[in-house]
Amino acid sequence: MQIALSVKNISKKFGNFTAVDNVSFDVEDGKFFSILGPSGCGKTTLLRMIAGFLQPDTGSVEISGKNMLGVEPNKRPVNLVFQNLALFPMMNVYDNIAFGLRRRGERGKSVEQKVNSMLKRVGLPDFGLKKINQISGGQKQRIAIARCLVLEPSALLLDEPLGALDAKLREHMKVELKKLQAEVGTTFVYITHDQSEAMVMSDYVAVMNAGHFEQLDTPQNLYSNPSSAFVAQFVGKNNKFIAKQGKDEDGNFFAETEDGHSFKLSKPVDLKKDDDFIELYIRPEAMIINPKVTKENFNILDVTVKALLFDGGNSRLLVEPENSKQELIISLPQNRQFDYIKAKDRIKIGWDPEAAVCFKKTEGKIYEEL
Amino acid sequence: MKNSKISKIRWSFIIFFIPVFLWLFLLIVLPHFELLRMSFQGRSGFTLDNYRAFFSEPIYWLTFVRTASYSILVTFIVLIIALPIAFFITKVVNLRIQGVLLVFLLVPFWVSELIRVYGWMILLRESGVLNHFLVGIGLFKQPTEMLYNDITMIMGLVYTSMLFMIIPLIGVMESLDDSLIEAAYDLGAKKIAIWREIIIPYSMPGIVSGSIIVFMLVLGSYLTPKLMGGKNSLWFTEQIYNQIITYFNWNQGAAFGFLLLVLSSFIIWVALKLTKQDFREVIK
Amino acid sequence: MIRTLPNSKSYLSGYKLFTLLYFIFLFAPLVVIMILAFNDSMFPSLPWKGFTLGWFFGEGPEKIGIFYDKMNLRAITTSFKVAISVSILSTIVGTMAAFLFEQEDFKFKGALYFLMIAPLVIPGVILGISILLFSTTVGLFFENTFGIDIKILRPGFWLIVFGQFSFITTIVTMVISARLRKFDRALEWAASDLGANRFAVIWFITLQYLKPSIIGGAAIAFLMSFENFNTTTFLISSQPTLPIILYQQVRDGSTPVINAISFILIVSASIVAVANIYFRKKEEKLAQ
Numbered sequence: 001m002q003i004a005l006s007v008k009n010i011s012k013k014f015g016n017f018t019a020v021d022n023v024s025f026d027v028e029d030g031k032f033f034s035i036l037g038p039s040g041c042g043k044t045t046l047l048r049m050i051a052g053f054l055q056p057d058t059g060s061v062e063i064s065g066k067n068m069l070g071v072e073p074n075k076r077p078v079n080l081v082f083q084n085l086a087l088f089p090m091m092n093v094y095d096n097i098a099f100g101l102r103r104r105g106e107r108g109k110s111v112e113q114k115v116n117s118m119l120k121r122v123g124l125p126d127f128g129l130k131k132i133n134q135i136s137g138g139q140k141q142r143i144a145i146a147r148c149l150v151l152e153p154s155a156l157l158l159d160e161p162l163g164a165l166d167a168k169l170r171e172h173m174k175v176e177l178k179k180l181q182a183e184v185g186t187t188f189v190y191i192t193h194d195q196s197e198a199m200v201m202s203d204y205v206a207v208m209n210a211g212h213f214e215q216l217d218t219p220q221n222l223y224s225n226p227s228s229a230f231v232a233q234f235v236g237k238n239n240k241f242i243a244k245q246g247k248d249e250d251g252n253f254f255a256e257t258e259d260g261h262s263f264k265l266s267k268p269v270d271l272k273k274d275d276d277f278i279e280l281y282i283r284p285e286a287m288i289i290n291p292k293v294t295k296e297n298f299n300i301l302d303v304t305v306k307a308l309l310f311d312g313g314n315s316r317l318l319v320e321p322e323n324s325k326q327e328l329i330i331s332l333p334q335n336r337q338f339d340y341i342k343a344k345d346r347i348k349i350g351w352d353p354e355a356a357v358c359f360k361k362t363e364g365k366i367y368e369e370l
Numbered sequence: 371m372k373n374s375k376i377s378k379i380r381w382s383f384i385i386f387f388i389p390v391f392l393w394l395f396l397l398i399v400l401p402h403f404e405l406l407r408m409s410f411q412g413r414s415g416f417t418l419d420n421y422r423a424f425f426s427e428p429i430y431w432l433t434f435v436r437t438a439s440y441s442i443l444v445t446f447i448v449l450i451i452a453l454p455i456a457f458f459i460t461k462v463v464n465l466r467i468q469g470v471l472l473v474f475l476l477v478p479f480w481v482s483e484l485i486r487v488y489g490w491m492i493l494l495r496e497s498g499v500l501n502h503f504l505v506g507i508g509l510f511k512q513p514t515e516m517l518y519n520d521i522t523m524i525m526g527l528v529y530t531s532m533l534f535m536i537i538p539l540i541g542v543m544e545s546l547d548d549s550l551i552e553a554a555y556d557l558g559a560k561k562i563a564i565w566r567e568i569i570i571p572y573s574m575p576g577i578v579s580g581s582i583i584v585f586m587l588v589l590g591s592y593l594t595p596k597l598m599g600g601k602n603s604l605w606f607t608e609q610i611y612n613q614i615i616t617y618f619n620w621n622q623g624a625a626f627g628f629l630l631l632v633l634s635s636f637i638i639w640v641a642l643k644l645t646k647q648d649f650r651e652v653i654k
Numbered sequence: 655m656i657r658t659l660p661n662s663k664s665y666l667s668g669y670k671l672f673t674l675l676y677f678i679f680l681f682a683p684l685v686v687i688m689i690l691a692f693n694d695s696m697f698p699s700l701p702w703k704g705f706t707l708g709w710f711f712g713e714g715p716e717k718i719g720i721f722y723d724k725m726n727l728r729a730i731t732t733s734f735k736v737a738i739s740v741s742i743l744s745t746i747v748g749t750m751a752a753f754l755f756e757q758e759d760f761k762f763k764g765a766l767y768f769l770m771i772a773p774l775v776i777p778g779v780i781l782g783i784s785i786l787l788f789s790t791t792v793g794l795f796f797e798n799t800f801g802i803d804i805k806i807l808r809p810g811f812w813l814i815v816f817g818q819f820s821f822i823t824t825i826v827t828m829v830i831s832a833r834l835r836k837f838d839r840a841l842e843w844a845a846s847d848l849g850a851n852r853f854a855v856i857w858f859i860t861l862q863y864l865k866p867s868i869i870g871g872a873a874i875a876f877l878m879s880f881e882n883f884n885t886t887t888f889l890i891s892s893q894p895t896l897p898i899i900l901y902q903q904v905r906d907g908s909t910p911v912i913n914a915i916s917f918i919l920i921v922s923a924s925i926v927a928v929a930n931i932y933f934r935k936k937e938e939k940l941a942q
Contacts (some may be wrong), residue, residue, distance in 0.1 A: 051556060052556075052660075053552060053556075053658065053659055053660070054660070055660060072555075072660070073552075073556045073557045073659070074555050074557070074559060074560065075558075076556075079556055079557060080552075080553070080556045081518060082549045082552070082553055084439065085547055086547065086549035086550050086552065088553075089548060089572070090552075090565075090568075090571040090572055090574075091567075091571075099554065099559070099567070100557035100558050100559075103557060103558035103559045103560075103563055104558055119468055147557065148557070150555065151558070153560035279406065291497070308495050322625070372698060382753075382758070382852045382853070382856070383754070383758045385666055385750070386750045386751070386753045386758060386791060387754055387758075387760070389746075389750050389768075390747060390750055390751045390754050390770070391749050391766075391822060393747055393768060393771045393819070393820070394659075394766065396694075397777075397785060397816060397817075397820035398769060398772060399771060400770065400788055401781075401784035401785045401787065401788035401789075402784050404787045404788040404791055405780070405783065405787055405788075407782040408787050410792075416838075435834075437743075437805060439776075449820070454669070454672060455673060457671075458669055458672075458673050459673075461656040461657065462655075462656055462657055462661075463657070464657065464696075465657070471673075472931070473927075473928060473931055474681075474683070475676065475677075475680070476927060476931065477924050477927045477928065478680050478681065478684055478922065478924075479708060480877060480923040480927040481919065481920050481923045481924075482880075482881030482883075482897060482919065483683075483759070483881070483883070484881070484897050484900055484901055484904065484922075485687065485900075485919060485920065486683055486684070487904075488683075488687065488900075488904045488912065488916065489682070489683020489684055489686055489687045489916075490683045491904065492683075492686055492687065492690060492698050492699060493682060493683055494685050497697070497699045498699060499690075499699065499700050500688050500699065500719065502699070502700040503700075527657060527681075528837070529679070529680075532680075546660055551655060551656050551660065552656075553658065555655060555659060561819040562657060564655060570923075577838075582775065582921060583774070586774070586775045586777065587777075589777060590776075590777020590778055590779055590884065591884075592778070592779055592883070592884050592887075593883055593884075593901065594891065595914070596905075597905060601915055605718060607777065607779045607884075610779055610783065611779070614783055614786070614888060615887075615888070620783075620787060623783055624783065624784075627779070627780045627783050627784065630777060630779075631776065631777075631780055634775065634777065635775075636774075638775060641906045646772075648707060
């Protein structure tokens with residue numbers, strides 16, 4: 001596989017603030033690559049350095065094997081889809097798409113042919129003469145992408161382009177974008193703070209925090225094998241316990257929470273000091289309600305149902321373990337099996353220790369969800 | 371129920387309407403009808419003589435043509451200087467000093483035209499400050515009169531009307547999203563192409579409204595051409611002034627006034643048609 | 655190209671130089687006037703003959719400073735009276751016009767709006783002569799028909815006020831309309847839902863919201879009136895305003911006393927301008 005984009009040890013400081021801290025990665029040709037992180041993590045700075053709007057302090061950007069140091073944005077073989085799309089309001093759709101071609105000095109038939117075939121490709125033939133303010137949000141999206149793709153860039157950079165859309169259209173556009181990328185085969189580098197966007201569309205996702213990559217992996221691996229507490233919390237929903245790690249007579253590890261609950265651990269943390277706290281994460285859907293057949297080492301917990309949070313296929317239970325103030329979220333499959341559960345019921349939940357991940361406890365808050 | 375509500379709203383309408391109507395009717399509409407009527411009056415009733423005089427005396431219509439063409443020229447010069455300045459202040463300069471620059475830009479224009487013209491006079495005249503310096507450093511052997519010629523007059527008109535171009539331009543450029551320029555740059559455009567394809571088309575409403583106001587101010591200006599122009603740089607407003615005040619020939623003055631009004635409306639109409647702008651949009 | 659993009663050194667320094675030259679162009683005449691107001695010379699020109707405050711406070715006989723210059727002082731007083739009258743009148747009518755065009759609906763609104771903005775594009779000279787002609791005709795009519803002499807129709811104080819009012823009101827209207835357009839009318843509906851009638855709503859809600867623009871409009875009206883020459887020059891009688899007699903002195907040449915007057919005007923205009931900008935900025939910050 002060819003490497004479309006290669007970033008090596010790139011850093012950028014603004015005054016005393018380090019926005020991007022020694023980041024390196026490669027993107028293979030034709031892949032959908034996402035950079036996922038909370039706002040302020042440095043992902044926009046990183047993208048602007050790739051596009052050429054910012055000069056990195058150190059490190060290099062290579063596009064299709066060529067070093068881009070000192071090459072201006074208008075000479076780079078990558079194009080950027082802006083957060084607000086930045087379609088030119090004083091031109092019609094056709095002129096927007098033809099803009100880049102004309103800047104290269106292309107004129108006449110070849111421009112017309114390329115623009116029209118690109119319009120067809122994004123599913124908007126005959127839209128050429130429309131004004132930008134006459135088309136819908138989703139259509140603008142496609143025009144903004146078409147405007148870049150018509151230049152056949154080595155990679156297309158996308159800066160949260162779905163951010164401005166309403167929820168329903170965003171869901172739809174996720175699928176559209178994925179399909180479009182598969183069809184045109186151009187490398188996409190997509191930045192977002194929305195983990196669902198990154199997961200649904202990407203071949204690879206890099207989770208970024210405080211200027212560096214926490215983990216670069218496939219979406220599946222990010223979800224099931226987060227390599228840090230930050231990733232475990234940022235990607236998907238998770239239940240978290242703070243506990244102390246211990247070992248019983250048989251040499252099996254267990255975790256003891258402050259509330260006195262004890263859970264078996266299958267993947268213990270390698271601690272330097274024995275009295276360090278650990279964080280234990282279990283996904284809502286890994287917790288099984290009233291498990292009938294239990295494997296022998298299942299962790300079982302008695303809980304009280306505080307509330308039923310009905311949300312169709314995404315319904316959950318909010319529960320509280322015995323003698324504890326902690327709230328847990330548990331997936332509630334809508335297969336009518338659990339229709340009997342009501343608020344204030346006492347139920348059992350259980351999980352396979354294999355499904356939990358643990359990390360050494362980090363000081364302070366690492367990430368605050370809104 | 372419904373009726374009483376409507377009658378309430380009508381009351382406020384009447385109270386707002388009457389003074390506004392009186393203002394516009396008594397001070398704008400009727401006086402201009404009177405201007406038109408007087409322009410067709412002679413010693414013995416209705417006549418076309420006042421207009422005939424305009425076309426038969428070359429000094430009149432030549433002044434008229436000169437005034438119109440110089441006004442257009444001044445508008446273009448003002449536009450060409452104002453575009454980069456407005457762009458620099460809204461888009462290029464450091465945000466921290468942007469506010470200060472804006473204040474400095476606006477303050478001189480709160481000072482009256484007369485005083486600003488007076489400043490140029492004591493700078494440029496034969497006994498003026500600039501001559502004093504130029505002779506002092508030996509660049510000039512003798513003081514030279516730099517006032518009272520067409521070039522100085524045009525410079526003065528550019529100077530006094532500059533602000534009315536810069537303000538609408540800054541207004542429209544502030545609303546120009548930086549990402550449009552970045553996107554154009556990213557798609558391969560160079561500076562000239564960005565100006566031609568993005569900035570100027572986007573700023574068109576500001577350019578047109580600024581140009582209209584500058585053009586009108588220059589066309590109707592009296593002090594600057596009178597004080598800075600030479601004997602041959604007669605401005606059409608001076609002709610009107612002479613007819614009304616000096617010769618006390620109000621009918622002739624009215625005809626000139628009306629011609630100036632028609633000319634200015636016509637040129638604005640042509641400009642709007644050429645740039646495909648709507649007057650109401652532009653004036654906002 | 656713009657501040658968020660990498661720019662070459664030569665681009666930036668070229669731009670800075672251009673802007674610097676522009677600002678020199680902008681300020682040179684004002685600075686020269688202000689400096690020469692303190693020159694101990696009988697003419698407003700160089701060489702520098704030493705510092706004096708004589709053009710401000712001189713009692714004569716050689717130097718008559720502005721504070722003892724009867725003719726100029728009288729003109730300043732007249733200008734003040736005119737400017738205050740114009741700014742009060744045009745602020746009241748301008749506010750009403752803003753309400754009329756932003757909140758009311760009526761037949762021929764478009765046509766009336768067009769009339770309202772027309773003074774912006776009518777040269778001041780033409781406004782001046784047409785009002786002069788009209789008032790004279792009406793005055794003659796009253797005198798010939800009823801034998802009454804209506805003073806305010808003759809050139810003089812009130813005709814100057816009306817002449818300036820006729821176009822300054824347009825500008826005040828536009829200043830106030832701009833703010834009224836941003837007003838959230840839901841506030842008015844809420845107030846009337848709570849039992850306020852239309853005038854109580856306007857008084858307690860809308861006018862309070864409009865206050866900054868009303869004050870700003872009045873300040874602009876005052877300044878424009880104080881500085882107006884083109885319209886006023888056709889409407890004066892025995893009591894000229896300051897720009898009129900300043901013009902005569904500038905044209906015919908005068909002592910640096912006009913520099914002293916200009917100095918005071920420049921300083922006060924700057925203060926008003928800076929205050930205006932400052933309050934608008936503060937307002938914008940509050941709005942965010």
